[in-house]
Amino acid sequence: MSLVSLLFVLISADPVAQPPTTSDFATEIVPILTKAGCNAGACHGAAAGRGGLHLSLFGSDAAADYEAIVHAYEGRRINMQQPARSLLLRKPTGYLDHEGGLLWDEESAATNKITNWIKAGAAFGTPRTLIDFQVSPQQQLAKSLNEKIPLRATATFANEQPLDVTKWTVFSSADPTALEIHPQTAVATIHRRGQHTVIARYLDRVVSVQLSLSLSDDAVDLAHSPRVNFIDDEVLLTLSRLRIPPSPPAEDATYLRRVTLDLTGRLPTPDEVSEYQADQAPDKRTRLVDRLLASEAFNDYWTLRFARLLNIHSLPNEREGLMAYSAWLRTQIASNAPINVWAEQLLVATGDSHAVGPANFGRMVPDARGQAELVGRFFLGARLGCANCHDHPLDRWTQNDYHGLAAVFARLERGRHVQFVARGSVTNLRTGQPATPRIPGHRDLLPTNENHQTVARWLISRENPLFAQALVNRLWQGMFGRGLVEPTDDLRATNPATHPQLLQQLADDFAAHGYDLRHTLRQIALSQTYARGGQHLPGNATDDRFYARSYHRPLSAEVLADAIADVTGVSNGYAHLAAQTRAVQIVDFLSPAPVLEILGRCGRGSNCDEAAPSARGLPAQLHLLNGDFINAKLIDKQGRLQQLLAAGAADREIVKEFYLRALAREPTVAELTRWTRQLNSTNQQERTERCEDFVWSLLSSREFSENH
Template sequence: MRLRCAGASHQRNARLARRSSSGSTRTATANSARKRAGRHARHCDASSRPPTTPLFDRGTQVMKFNHFSLIVLAALAGLGSTGFARETVPLAKKVANRTIDFENDLIPVFTRFGCNSGACHGAAIGRGGFKLSLFGGNPRADFDAVVRQVEGSRVNLARPEQSLIILKPTESITHGGGERFDLDHDSTRLLLEWIRQGATLTTQRTLERVEISPKKHLGKSLNQPVSLQATAHFSDGSSRNVTRWTVFQPEDSSAVTIDAATSRARVLRRGRHIVVARYLTQVVPIEFIVPLTDSRIDLAGEPSHGFIDDEILDSLATLGLPLSPATDDASYLRRLTLDLTGRLPTTATTRSFLADPNPKKRTVLRNRLLTSTAFTEYWTLQLAKLLRIRPQADDTQGAATYHRWLADQVRRGTGFDQLARDVILSTGDTHKNGPANFYRTAGDPRKQAEFMSELFMGSRLRCANCHNHPLDRWTQDDYHGLSAIFARIETGRVIEFKPGGRVIHPRTLEDAVPRIPGEQFLSNKTVDGRTELATWLTRPDNPYFAKAIVNRLWQRMMGRGLVEPTDDFRATNPATHPVLLNKLADDFVKNGYKLRHTLKRIAGSAAYARSANAVPGNRTDDRFYSHTVRQPLEPEVLADAISDVLGVPDQYGDEPSGTRAVTLINPKTNSRSLDILGRCGRDESCESTAPATGGLPQKLHLFNGPLINARIGVPGSRLSKLLSAGKPHTEIVSEFYLVALNRHPSDKEAKHWASQLDAITSVAGKREFLEDFVWGLLTCREFVTNH
């Protein structure tokens, strides 16, 4: 017996189960359901229909109704209390006649509606007793969770409509996550058809790539809809439109919005924005650009010194960002000397450079600085921070040996590829073989794998420890496979290969198989896998190594990496200038992975020589290089600069008097000055350390503490010597401008200080004023930043 309602409104009214205000499904006994059905009987007519499986058993039972199955109960003459007619309203459509693939059809449903996200069942311990792998990273485990766990109660093969995997997300019964999709949704049809087909794991093909259209959108105005489309390409050569199952996630939801129902994007704020598209394990970035002005800026006449400027000018023109002018000679001298040597120019150098009429004097300056001893000292410090060189407990000799070896490599100009091979393949006594100390940096094989991948690949492989990386290609096999390579290294004072070393893979609970990340498992488990690792890493076509190194060099020179953070390369964190990054990496490889070559290339660009002063239209730019980014001086550099200006060296532990902070081997050498300025102890990455003078405590100490005040007027200080020599006060002011700010005071500044000093009659008063003047220079923004 089939009951059919007269109209859509009556169909809705005839639902016997409706959600309460709390979201739970109301229940009723069979008798109360019969009474409710009677109230709507006048709107219905009856027709016969083959019997189907009832949704309730005989007897007095508590029943839960949902709007997937429209059940109309009517009292039939001559039947008992449970003799009711019933209609199951079929779905509007059936799935196309094909086998439903659990991995390629159903996991995208879980991802699309957030079921396997970290905030829901994809959390480390799952949710509500149900755990899925994060974003579907482990389909087999997900299948077991859906079909086999809790005695198979989540899938009902006899009554597919009563499967928990249907009832929960449609909130036909109480669901902590609320309604994820309704019963007329394609997701419901897919799940039902899969269950009707037997709920198998059958995988007919594997996903190879996802193509997004458009991958880059250049808009002309805000709030215009942009339709996104995702096409999946599979191993059997087939492709399919998977837009409805693709998740589009804006990097900044206040800048770009996505209508999940239509997959349309709207840009709400001008600039460059990223939206990440995810389908199964594939993530693809989509770039949206709406220029900051309504018309493209013509920068064709701007100077270009090579591919760096070509790419940056093209980006600025597209974005409508105006350029700041080239910086003056004084600022360029100071900037380049700090970037290449970590020192301020001397007063003699400043006077000579500013007076030099040679149009190629900047090129001459670059060449001289790159071959200086100061360059070796400073860039040894930079690489020591990257390698986290520091003494081990009760052992300072190993770090000293390591530091000497590194300084020698910088001095000789050893290529980065050779440097990487040397540290990865090193063995022997760490007191005699410097690079062998590389294996004493991290605490265990997993930490060593994380360190190596961040250092030489710019990738955070650590995110694939407990689950496949949610935002990148890395899998648990990659993470634990690389760890397995390092597990075979004895890491005491003597570094040596030990064939029996192992790590346990948390998913298989067996020994992890040594593996090159993203590549292949190592075939011979008894050999030292570091040889294959080093060969793969330093191949000219390696997709990670050269980019990771040049990106760090760019960050040191330009104030921001093309990829930021510099140890977080991934598809979902694209470079601001991807073509420029590729060209820099290719140039680096072709020129022997040489540090000096790439630094010289960057320093010779017009982009590097741009002023730090913003102009109207580019003040908010912090990543496209329309003007130079001001950088706080590093703690070691700032400490040395203060000492140089005051003419009084600081004392570092038991080191000889006059030792410069940039030459210290031990990052924990006793120094209150460096502690105040926020030095990095190198126990972890120094790239995440807060910049010097970046916090309130540092500023308070810098302004009011003994770091400056205790040395300004002491006998032997620069100020004391100038006063003792009887120098005119105007010359003293000019001298400190040259040594601290590396420029002459402007006419306005010179007149100001002269008038202030002329108003003071006593010698003691003038000295006190000059001490305050020096203090003011050393705490001003122009001094404590590189600009």
């Protein structure tokens, strides 16, 4: 045999001549399948599987996947005698028809790794424990468009050195048109300016990476921009990094209207507008904010906001529980009780729900799973329901976490007399067996009647950073119209905050100050970031999340209804409620109020984490344009407009009065001139109709129906 022939034989020889290496199926074979998309929801990871093969979503149940691949159908997917002819390899390498197409070639690392695993006996292997997974860079600012940024993933298993797992990590872009990731080389390319997110998945870990490109080539010097607290420091740092110029501060009238609506859900009165604008003291904003935080209107409005988060509503033929619950909640808000203290009571309170307000917490949902999801939303800012049928595809929550938390509340009797009883369980859909009570993401619990207390203590402890983060994120959303994380009930590593350090600082400050609601709202309201004007500058016109300027946001249904009543001087009137009841005082979203329903009141099945609808539907638009809700108030003889007309008020006086009440400012010279010309008429009936049209147009304007 010639030397050339000998070399050819040696090179092409069956790899079986080499000593096979043993692989751990769960940590070495499953990542290959995940990287190729085999266990994704669109393939074999679907609920019913595909082509007769059902794998767990993203390899969340490696033991079940092993059984399906190695033992199911009498093991026909694995060929121990001829590993290369295994069905597990023949389909993805293109030798047999495969709906998923060609995934690997014969010489790929994936093919070799699976072949060697089969040669070694296709054993499940000794489980390895993944203790850390990181991707670098975690954050990087690119210098130019189309710059290529290599990504590197590292995994650390117990008792092992860190391992480069870039090849087996799934990288995806939240917006592929803005940020492209080459699947084979793990190189990211930025195609659009802005802040972009890369999601990296390896085994059960999902992390995010932030890659950015400044919005302008021109640097922005913000070193001397005014700052009040750490909020301004963090926001200005981001604006400087992204080269976004901030808009100038808002005028006094704009700030007054904005902060009054955000803290109390009400419009400032004309007297308040005049007094505030006349005040020249340097601390007038501080005194204004403190006065609003101490008001009864604040108590009403923030009771409503938390009632929506807690899903508070009346039960059929039983309003006593609602009354006790809402009264208790308002007492907590009014007394400024630490939120962690009263939040714990929600989980541990028992007794007569008509007398013990927080005992109604578990009655607002139909069953233990519903309570687990409510706990997840309120205490963790997390959508645990996504882990009902399978592990959460984008977060760390598992089916065991979801059903385990539900098991904690399975022994709760949800009748009028709330109590925990000796028996009760939920089925873990993954195992088909009764779920083991569990602190989600933490540890299992013994089946006792004290588990709800254990979980409650953990949820509000420093061990659970999500509690403080979820709450301050909602407070931020209440003041800006959007959270640092959006949606606000979806805090997870793969949905990062626009300002991660700011979110953490707010949470730390909140906890350090005893979970004081008013303290955090005060910090936000007095910041220069919150006080910024809405003027569009050439460099910040497209900004919708970095707070270079203020953003317009629709008023919620309740606030808009009350504002219209305040401007017109005619109360709305709601069935079965006192005549002077304000919409923000109606805690029960099931209470009959057709107008609020039309305006978009948050109700059953809605995401009440949102402060206001992003856009009102057609029924609301038609109702506001031509319905009785506004028109009836304009012609009401006891209303403000008809009273002014009867008193002989001049056109200029009417225009100024309604501008002050609706917009918290006086009309400009041009506006006053235009309206007085429009209203002028020697015919009294015609003048009255023109005045009605004027007020109607004011109440129909975006400037009135939005906060800004």
